[in-house]
Amino acid sequence: MIETPSYDLTVFKVHFGLLTLRAYSKGEHVLRFEAIVHNTRLLRCGRVLERFPKIVSRLTAMLERFTVMLDCVDVAYLPGEILDELPRPSRLGATRVGGIDLNKVRARVVRAGIVALAAAREGFTVAELTEKVHSMTGQSDYSTRQAAYDIRKLRAKGLLTKPERSRRYHVPPEAARTITALSVLRDQVMNPILADVRSPRQGRKPSTWTSIDRDYESLRVDMQTLFDHLGVITTDLPTAA
Secondary structure (H helix, E strand, O other): OEEEEEOOEEEEEEEEOOEEEEEEEEOOEEEEEEEEEOOHHHHOOOOOHHHHHHHHHHHHHHHHHHHHHHHHHHOOOOOOOHHHHOOOOEEEOOEEEOOOOOOOHHHHHHHHHHHHHOOOOOOEOHHHHHHHHHHHHOOOOOOHHHHHHHHHHHHHOOOOEOOOOOOOEEOOHHHHHHHHHHHHHHHHHHHHHHHHHHOOOOOOOOOOOOHHHHHHHHHHHHHHHHHHHHOOOOOOOOOOO
8 A cells, every 4th residue: 555645755555464564755765664563462472561572573573574575676686597487387396387477467466466465474375365366456266276376386486485384475585576577577668668669659758757768768769670670560560452
């Protein structure tokens, strides 16, 4: 959840039941981070006053994981062979699992759901991933069985871990960077550039022209030149008479 209660102030919230993480920023400056527990029973460390240092320690650990995950999402990383490796089948223990098709809508939504759950203090369950996908898509046709299979495929690729004798899954920091980079590559690099190449920019530039806008424009022009050299047509072919 993102709120903008006043000019240039942004409040970023993540809710995990009765636990809440908040980040406050104004312009390019981060003001502070907060961890809030609405019922200390959820921390499972007691509720009496003598347990207050333990409660603070648990909240601190939760906040530290939150900031680490934010950094991983902000600075993504794409290993060189990942695009070739993901579609290939893998093994998880003795079980053979399929590869990951980055172009499928289901795979994209699952990646977004895992990034949203990555900051969870104790990881997430299959049921929680299923519920997150439902809330993101507005549909309920994604089952826990599908979520379990998607999780196995991600574990086989090293993008998720599960401690022994646990039903909760964790996103390692480097895996969070890779999952984010895969989404950024498709949604903010490939799709916009290909769309711009097919529809050359016309008219005046917008009044607000950011450095990212200039990067997109440079890439659009260079990609059009590259496509011309490679013999790739970006306009619709004429129909035969």
